[in-house]
Amino acid sequence: MIFEPSHVLYGDYSLLAIELKREGVVIYKQDGTLRKDEHLSEQTAMLEKLRDKGYKAEFCIGFDQARKLIDQYLTGGSPIF
Numbered sequence: 453m454i455f456e457p458s459h460v461l462y463g464d465y466s467l468l469a470i471e472l473k474r475e476g477v478v479i480y481k482q483d484g485t486l487r488k489d490e491h492l493s494e495q496t497a498m499l500e501k502l503r504d505k506g507y508k509a510e511f512c513i514g515f516d517q518a519r520k521l522i523d524q525y526l527t528g529g530s531p532i533f
Contacts, residue, residue: 454522458508461528468525469502469509471495472518479511 458465473479481487486496495511502509508525512518 454525456526458525459528462525463508465506465508465525467502467507468522469499469507470518470521471499471509471511473511473513475514477513479513 453470454468456468458468479487479492486492499509499511510521512521
């Protein structure tokens with residue numbers, strides 16, 4: 453979690469929550485639905501609760517995807533690295 457407000461160009465969020473998964477993990481099926489997995493279902497439910505409170509909450513696969521999201525969240529634009 454990043455307890456910092458988003459850049460004004462990114463949106464109006466007071467917190468960024470990332471559920472970080474290792475490279476190669478598949479969360480969604482080809483049709484866009486969540487894979488049948490109890491742990492993923494629980495994590496998805498928590499991300500939805502955070503979103504309902506007005507926070508930015510997302511899954512990220514690997515470091516690069518997380519870094520990109522964090523950069524965009526904090527700078528309001530493209531990744532800085």
